[in-house]
Amino acid sequence: MKHILLWAAAALLAFAPVGGHADTFPSRPIRLIVPWPAGGSTDVSLRVLANAAARHLGQPVIVENRPGAAGTLGVTALLQAKPDGYTLSQLPMGIFRVPHMQKVAWDPVRDLSYVIGVSGYTYGLVVRSDAPWKTLKDYLDDARKRPDAITYGTAGVGGTPHLNTEQLAAAAGVRLRHVPYRGTADNLQAVLGGHVMSASEATGWGPHVDKGDLRLLATWGAERTSRWPNAPTLKELGYNLVSSAPYGIGGPKGMDPNVTRVLHDAFRKAMQEPEHLQVLARYDQPLLYLGSEDYARFAQEAFASEKALVERLGLRSAD
Template sequence: MQTTFQRRRWLGLATVALAANAAPTWAQAQSFPNKSITLIVPFPAGGSTDRHMRLLAELAGKQLGQPVIVDNKPGAGGTLGPGTMARTAKPDGYTISQYPMSMLRMAHMQKTAWHPLTDFSYIIGVSGYTFGFTVRGDSPYKSFNDYIAAARKSPGAVDYGSTGAGTSPHLLMEELAENAKVKFNHVPFKGNADLQQALLGGHVSAQSDATGWDKYVDGGQMRLLLTFGEKRTQRWPEVPTAKELGYGVVSTSPYGIVGPKGMDPAVAQRLHDAFKKAMDDPRHAELMSQLNQDAWYRSGADYAQWAKEAFAKDKLLIERLGLMAK
């Protein structure tokens, strides 16, 4: 009887201790958020990613009852912002980041202070890009095959800019170059806005990028020679895809929102729900149409599983292109 009584007493104390430890976490989730949230955008202001994230931040902030403030942290092909967050931010939900696909590639290409799968809490998958290849409106390249012909004539001399080494706009062009058996001169930039100005200023002859160039193409300052989707776009149906021209490259580079590892699941779910409602807002659908992007919704769990599979798949691509870290 004494042994049974002592066992019950210790079980009761253990239950109280567990409840006490769980209480702060539950209380934190219930009160979240009680101040503004920072959303890191790892590209400069003014590009397509920035335009998208700023609207989502505004709409999600209304759902959360607190402002979501965009903090542009460009650099390292879109990995500087999320990488810094992983090392320095508390996993309390008040610092989150847009997560470009370059995060899943950079760790294969060089040594990083973070791991793209284990150092992040995946919150929600959001969208993917429409990538295109553009030149200035007065460029001598009237078609993408004109550009390829020039590259064949002068190997390594014909240049193009991208949003950074290891980003999708860079890797899809390197894959295309391998398939076409040509060599380009790659010029990396910090982000869309810098790249657009470099092309318009004549500092590079072409660019591979997402649809930050849309207004310049529509305005005649740039000419769109190629897109990289599975099929032609509705907005520019006269422009061929890399696939139909026989170059064998299709890319949309999905992205989403993450936090540091160790986030309270209830806080992550609160953020997920707010951003999901933001995605469902008609204003978001209107911007998606302007950017010629499709929604790519994934729950946190599905997004994490997709990232795991993409990380393994991209390792094979980077090995094939000879870009693996030594």
């Protein structure tokens, strides 16, 4: 009888839940890294999403800002984290592009777990309201006369606004001078302060356009935005350039599929919460939901397509 009891106890221990498994996860706060400065559109929208997800998870989701390196510092943090679901990061499109531009210590397909696709951005080119260019044509005509004289700021080398603007410059046959900053907030302050002549950026510029401090010359969407319908798209201006830069949330490689499912389900519910939909509408961002498997497939496709884009634009750094 004693042996039977010991065997039964051992069996119970063998099948008892341990930290990180779905039946006990989460048992403590979760860290969500936002690889951009506080106060930008990504930071604001992800803080709202994190608060909504926390209600469904039963634990706080604490946002940590790690700006710099074109939004890739979240991936760097994930490489150092345990794959237990307690460290997550926003995954911007730049993570699929930067490895083709310079040497990095990670592979976005091999080294990450993909939890959920969330949203994308409305990108635009803005100038100060007192700038001499009333239209994108004015801006590009001036750039054609003065190669490398017109500066544009972005949130970092290799980020989507950088690649977007380089594609536009190539299509228009002009040369612009790129000035990278650490994030949207710094970039917008630079153009408002006259330190750069224009800014290529996601819709953090929205409030400044609404107030009349900045002029929106064009957007990169497939259609005109609902909030700024007077601004034309590049597509309608004759440039076959459309970009929304989908992003989502991921973790370190090797995460327990059950933990991934718990996180996915909580964030999917949070995405539909009214406060999250409201903040996306404020920045004219669409919901771009992808489940974990579809998001992982998207990552593979994006990694390949971004390589082709970098090579076409000649943006590979010398090794």
